[in-house]
Amino acid sequence: MFAYWATDLEEDAVKRSAEEQQQRTAIDTHDADIALVRAQAKQAREEAEQLVTARAQVCMDLAENQGRIATLDVECATLKQVMISNFISTLTPLETLELLHQEIASTSAKLNEKRYILSKEHTLIAICFCMDRLFYTKTTETLAVKLQQQQEWLGSLKTNSTTMEPHVSLLFT
Numbered sequence: 203m204f205a206y207w208a209t210d211l212e213e214d215a216v217k218r219s220a221e222e223q224q225q226r227t228a229i230d231t232h233d234a235d236i237a238l239v240r241a242q243a244k245q246a247r248e249e250a251e252q253l254v255t256a257r258a259q260v261c262m263d264l265a266e267n268q269g270r271i272a273t274l275d276v277e278c279a280t281l282k283q284v285m286i287s288n289f290i291s292t293l294t295p296l297e298t299l300e301l302l303h304q305e306i307a308s309t310s311a312k313l314n315e316k317r318y319i320l321s322k323e324h325t326l327i328a329i330c331f332c333m334d335r336l337f338y339t340k341t342t343e344t345l346a347v348k349l350q351q352q353q354e355w356l357g358s359l360k361t362n363s364t365t366m367e368p369h370v371s372l373l374f375t
Contacts, residue, residue: 225359229356232359243349246345253338264327
């Protein structure tokens with residue numbers, strides 16, 4: 203009877219030892235998975251920082267270009283005024299008035315075109331910003347959920363492993 207009981211205990215000990223080994227292997231695998239998720243989260247943060255830097259550079263370039271356009275507009279207007287004043291001195295009042303109407307229409311059309319282009323650029327920048335933000339927010343949330351799930355699973359395995367240890371130690375005493 204004692205031999206049968208001892209054999210049962212040995213079989214149980216072998217089974218539990220195998221289960222513990224499987225759990226340790228699973229824990230090691232999940233530790234590696236957690237490290238991978240953390241690395242991916244770090245990479246996502248770095249890429250987000252790079253995008254923010256690139257976006258800032260684009261905004262600076264855009265502001266610089268707008269400044270150049272404004273400077274060129276002022277220079278162009280100055281040159282036109284000089285040319286017009288020289289030309290107007292040779293015109294009749296009616297010709298001068300007609301020329302001014304044409305200049306107003308031309309300048310108004312150019313200004314509207316520039317406003318349209320700038321509004322499109324601002325819209326594109328806003329769309330890019332929103333899409334990047336949405337992508338990295340979703341990626342970060344997904345990685346955080348995966349990390350939390352793996353940590354919970356790992357914690358439950360560790361809890362199960364520690365609750366089984368007293369029973370296993372009784373078998374060998």
